[in-house]
Amino acid sequence: MTARVLDGVATAAAVKDELRARVAALRERGAAPGLGTLLVGDDPASASYVRGKHRDCAEVGIASIEATLPADASQADVAAAIAALNADPRVTGFLVQLPLPPGIDERACLELVDPAKDADGLHPTNLGRLVLGVDGPIASPLPCTPAGIVELLARHGVPLEGAHVAVIGRGLTVGRPLGLLLTRRGIDATVTLCHSRTPDLAARVREADVVVAAVGRPGLVRADWVRPGAAVLDVGITRGPSVPGSSKVRLLGDVDPAVDAVAGWRSPVPGGVGPMTRVMLLANVVAMAEAALRP
Ligand SMILES: Nc1nc(=O)c2c([nH]1)NC[C@@H]1CN(c3ccc(C(=O)N[C@@H](CCC(=O)O)C(=O)O)cc3)C=[N+]21
Ligand SMILES: [Mg+2]
Numbered sequence: 001m002t003a004r005v006l007d008g009v010a011t012a013a014a015v016k017d018e019l020r021a022r023v024a025a026l027r028e029r030g031a032a033p034g035l036g037t038l039l040v041g042d043d044p045a046s047a048s049y050v051r052g053k054h055r056d057c058a059e060v061g062i063a064s065i066e067a068t069l070p071a072d073a074s075q076a077d078v079a080a081a082i083a084a085l086n087a088d089p090r091v092t093g094f095l096v097q098l099p100l101p102p103g104i105d106e107r108a109c110l111e112l113v114d115p116a117k118d119a120d121g122l123h124p125t126n127l128g129r130l131v132l133g134v135d136g137p138i139a140s141p142l143p144c145t146p147a148g149i150v151e152l153l154a155r156h157g158v159p160l161e162g163a164h165v166a167v168i169g170r171g172l173t174v175g176r177p178l179g180l181l182l183t184r185r186g187i188d189a190t191v192t193l194c195h196s197r198t199p200d201l202a203a204r205v206r207e208a209d210v211v212v213a214a215v216g217r218p219g220l221v222r223a224d225w226v227r228p229g230a231a232v233l234d235v236g237i238t239r240g241p242s243v244p245g246s247s248k249v250r251l252l253g254d255v256d257p258a259v260d261a262v263a264g265w266r267s268p269v270p271g272g273v274g275p276m277t278r279v280m281l282l283a284n285v286v287a288m289a290e291a292a293l294r295p
Pocket of ligand 1: 049098120144237251270271273275277278
């Protein structure tokens with residue numbers, strides 16, 4: 001067997017087409033959506049992700065507003081930049097690119113974002129709404145990677161209702177909110193949320209119809225861990241050694257490529273969950289701009 005590909009590039013393109021029409025409708029009503037980004041410091045991977053987000057915005061007609069601060073910015077500097085984005089009428093949604101430099105309190109910064117402009121869905125109010133399972137008075141933004149994973153599976157016809165999902169990783173942006181999303185009424189998966197202290201991780205993965213690996217350890221999920229036919233989603237991205245004779249670095253996922261011989265579905269790295277994460281950010285910005293028009 002060779003696993004079928006959960007194609008994040010094609011799926012994100014289809015979602016973008018739908019968003020383009022909604023953006024055009026918003027513009028006609030004088031409510032042009034705008035994404036703000038705050039990048040602190042000069043980590044090359046973070047800078048490249050932020051550039052990618054602005055490129056995505058241009059593709060669907062969303063304005064983008066870039067704020068940057070130097071690596072030695074203080075907590076007060078970051079707080080002031082967040083306050084400016086909260087107040088900027090061009091910005092209908094924004095994100096603070098993570099990770100922030102050492103010495104900056106990430107959680108404190110996330111709490112300063114206006115929940116109605118929280119494009120990442122990581123403000124405690126929005127995470128709380130995810131726990132409660134309600135859509136608030138504003139369209140509650142969902143964390144982008146979990147939302148992208150659910151969308152990627154749905155658009156390939158992989159069922160979640162009644163499925164047993166093993167999520168590996170309990171981080172703020174992926175594992176923890178994904179567990180909450182998958183167990184919502186209407187999605188109805190059963191979730192085992194695994195982490196670095198889970199005894200016998202291989203056995204937990206073997207029980208799963210759907211496996212999501214979000215750890216950042218290359219090749220962690222091995223072929224003999226995977227139930228034949230399972231869907232395996234790879235969220236890990238580790239920059240490996242450069243490709244010989246090229247300036248390009250190899251991107252390594254958390255899933256051993258040998259899993260392809262066993263799994264029914266697999267999302268690749270690159271080209272799987274990453275593009276879906278990016279497009280769900282756009283979807284949040286559009287939904288928040290639409291919500292801002294409602295009385
Ligand atoms: N506030 C905040 N929100 C985030 O959503 C956020 C963040 N901070 N910090 C970093 C992580 C990481 N992340 C990725 C998004 C897209 C790709 C992506 O498109 N990856 C390409 C490969 C791109 C490459 O690395 O060369 C792919 O998988 O095909 C990867 C990683 C969002 N994050
Ligand atoms: Mg189990």
